[in-house]
Amino acid sequence: MDFAEIENLRRELRAFSEAHVVSLMHYYDEVTGGFRHTYASEVTKKDFSKTSTGTCVLSLVATDRWNGPYPWAPHTDRLLSAMATVEGWKSAGLPKENPFTVSFLLEAVAGLREASKSSVSPEIEARVEEGLGFLIKSLRRRKAPAVFGAASIKDYPPSAFLTQLVVRVLKRYKRFNDPVLITSVRKWSWVEIEHGLALSFSTSKTADSLSLAYALMTFLSCADSSELTPDEGLLIETALNRVFEAQLPDGSWPRSKPLFHYPKFGNAYCFEYEMLTQLLQYAELTEHLLRHLPELSAATRRLRESAFNLGENGFGWASGHHPQLRGPESWSTASVYHFLHELDRVLAEAVRREVFKYVGAEYLPPGKSTEIEAGKPFAPTFLDSIVQVQSQPKSLRDTIFHDFIRPVAANALHVERGRDLPRIVPMSAIFFGPPGTAKTQLAKQIAEYMSWPLLSLDPSHLVRRGLDQIQAEANMLFSMLASLERVVVLLDEFDELVRERTSHESETISRFLTTAMLPKLALINERRRIIFIIATNHIESFDFAIRRPGRFDLVVQIMPPTLEAKLNKWPRVNEKLEQLNLLQDSDIGKQLAEFTFAEFAELPARLGAAENSHHAKGIIEALFKGCTLQQKNRDETTWAAQCQEQTTYNRVPFTIEGVGQ
Numbered sequence: 001m002d003f004a005e006i007e008n009l010r011r012e013l014r015a016f017s018e019a020h021v022v023s024l025m026h027y028y029d030e031v032t033g034g035f036r037h038t039y040a041s042e043v044t045k046k047d048f049s050k051t052s053t054g055t056c057v058l059s060l061v062a063t064d065r066w067n068g069p070y071p072w073a074p075h076t077d078r079l080l081s082a083m084a085t086v087e088g089w090k091s092a093g094l095p096k097e098n099p100f101t102v103s104f105l106l107e108a109v110a111g112l113r114e115a116s117k118s119s120v121s122p123e124i125e126a127r128v129e130e131g132l133g134f135l136i137k138s139l140r141r142r143k144a145p146a147v148f149g150a151a152s153i154k155d156y157p158p159s160a161f162l163t164q165l166v167v168r169v170l171k172r173y174k175r176f177n178d179p180v181l182i183t184s185v186r187k188w189s190w191v192e193i194e195h196g197l198a199l200s201f202s203t204s205k206t207a208d209s210l211s212l213a214y215a216l217m218t219f220l221s222c223a224d225s226s227e228l229t230p231d232e233g234l235l236i237e238t239a240l241n242r243v244f245e246a247q248l249p250d251g252s253w254p255r256s257k258p259l260f261h262y263p264k265f266g267n268a269y270c271f272e273y274e275m276l277t278q279l280l281q282y283a284e285l286t287e288h289l290l291r292h293l294p295e296l297s298a299a300t301r302r303l304r305e306s307a308f309n310l311g312e313n314g315f316g317w318a319s320g321h322h323p324q325l326r327g328p329e330s331w332s333t334a335s336v337y338h339f340l341h342e343l344d345r346v347l348a349e350a351v352r353r354e355v356f357k358y359v360g361a362e363y364l365p366p367g368k369s370t371e372i373e374a375g376k377p378f379a380p381t382f383l384d385s386i387v388q389v390q391s392q393p394k395s396l397r398d399t400i401f402h403d404f405i406r407p408v409a410a411n412a413l414h415v416e417r418g419r420d421l422p423r424i425v426p427m428s429a430i431f432f433g434p435p436g437t438a439k440t441q442l443a444k445q446i447a448e449y450m451s452w453p454l455l456s457l458d459p460s461h462l463v464r465r466g467l468d469q470i471q472a473e474a475n476m477l478f479s480m481l482a483s484l485e486r487v488v489v490l491l492d493e494f495d496e497l498v499r500e501r502t503s504h505e506s507e508t509i510s511r512f513l514t515t516a517m518l519p520k521l522a523l524i525n526e527r528r529r530i531i532f533i534i535a536t537n538h539i540e541s542f543d544f545a546i547r548r549p550g551r552f553d554l555v556v557q558i559m560p561p562t563l564e565a566k567l568n569k570w571p572r573v574n575e576k577l578e579q580l581n582l583l584q585d586s587d588i589g590k591q592l593a594e595f596t597f598a599e600f601a602e603l604p605a606r607l608g609a610a611e612n613s614h615h616a617k618g619i620i621e622a623l624f625k626g627c628t629l630q631q632k633n634r635d636e637t638t639w640a641a642q643c644q645e646q647t648t649y650n651r652v653p654f655t656i657e658g659v660g661q
Helices: 003-017 020-027 050-062 073-084 099-115 122-138 160-172 179-201 209-222 230-245 272-279 283-290 293-306 330-359 396-410 412-416 439-450 467-483 508-527 563-569 571-579 586-593 603-608 613-625 639-649
Strands: 260-262 266-268 308-311 314-316 386-389 392-395 428-432 454-457 488-492 531-536 554-557
Touching: 003 293, 003 330, 003 467, 020 050, 020 308, 020 314, 020 330, 050 073, 050 099, 050 330, 073 099, 073 122, 099 122, 099 160, 122 160, 160 179, 160 209, 179 209, 179 230, 209 230, 209 272, 230 283, 272 293, 272 330, 283 293, 283 330, 293 330, 330 454, 330 467, 386 396, 386 554, 392 396, 396 412, 396 439, 396 554, 428 439, 439 454, 439 488, 439 531, 467 508, 554 639, 563 571, 563 586, 571 603, 586 613, 603 613
Parallel strands: 428 531, 428 554, 454 488, 488 531
Antiparallel strands: 260 266, 308 314, 386 392
16 A cells, blocks of 8 residues: 555544544443443443443543543543452353453553552552452463463363453563463464464364464464564464455454353354454564555445444444344444554554655654653763853753653653644754754754654755656655654755745745645644654744744754863863863863864864964864854855854743643
């Protein structure tokens, strides 16, 4: 799928996803704070389904639709208590303390704990520990070695679905750490993969593609992807291919084998959208899943045909497992919305790859937001300079970090989950100043701190198809940028695209591009999922509509590093100047302060040959006359004078105390 096809699919996902909350509202029970199983029956409306509530909670928490202006948000702690203290961990007439019920309740508790703003009571903590202990035993209780390491419900054989469910809950609580248990589950799941592939290739009627998918996920939960053998990697890819090859022409999958029996409802089966939701979350499978986007797109189209209209723009879906239940079920509806969210996350990665491929840039996927650790140093190798903000000298590095990057980093997980940065959080900046002051390097340091890839663009990207195609190329490129997430975008030397339209120096094409750029910048600011930076030497020539507040959050001048920072970087220069008693010379200090990083880097070798202070002064003065700040720019004034005038353009965003903490 190319960029246009991916974006069309994402638009379809968003159209469905907007109905997530209103759809689940049809199942919400204000009395208990939970969710009912079914929609149509007046009788079952009185029933609070624990496992269905678990699925609904997880879909809403995963999509950041739990906390906020939603009716369930105020009842989080009450529901948490109800889910964690249900007597006997029972549901739907299943045996007491079975791995299915306990897993779903514990997973819901984990989601509610994440959403809750209160501390968990000792009673709930004890109940959770009890449940986790039971799940660990459920993987060990089989006496026969052939099934040791797998979960099951009484009178039914072990299943990959239940085993993956138990393992993922234990991993969520960081309790899947017993090497013996991990090895047992890994061996069992690998046998299941081989068995499932054998049945699939032999076209057996008992082949179960959904069970094969869960066996694959279970194995990956136990394996370090860096330690997989080539044969294991080949079988994993083959297993995933067989899962998608089993997809029916209408986008659905054949029904799985029964997992167990509900006394009140009938047999339980795997639901394909529940399976896909889990499959899409395995980072180890991303490369393979991107090759199956057409099949995932077909599964999405199937939803349009199988949806129930619930009124008020809501949609619901039935699992198809229990024909006697009329209408859609809450858990299957929640599973579909969760699937749409996880598919969008994979499509976000597909978009990143398409954009980097389009511009011919090297690409590395973004890291996990958890990599932005507390206390992680920002731009540790960047030599600091001074920025004048409202006539007050400030550290450039501290200003960029505290007023720009830290608030973004505090909301990085928000963006990773597919949500926009809050309006109060800055996301765009203009870096201006003389040439050679490491504006590009600073953008790289920002990308490194965020663990986001850097996409650096210059005007050559707009003219690569010729001047007659520059407008079409600009439209295409900025549409792509507006679709990106978790990327630091740097536009370097794009002065002609943002030149003041009333200037006599502004050519017709520049005025045209400036006008065309405005809505593109507005769209990028509206979606708010990237860090967007323009680097320029001539902020004064920018069109006011570009640099005004609202277009860019941070506007800062990047000047040469401070003398102190440069002397710390090059201690040999510091020693030489002290030896020659030149550090006390204020004129020498002022001259050295104007040197850029690259210009100062010449000093160690040059000063090394200086025999006395007079000789050293001559070397410094000669370099000073040739330094960037002493050269004339296009206005026939020195850069030093121009930079002094440019300080009035500095602007930091308004931030609320505590944002980014």
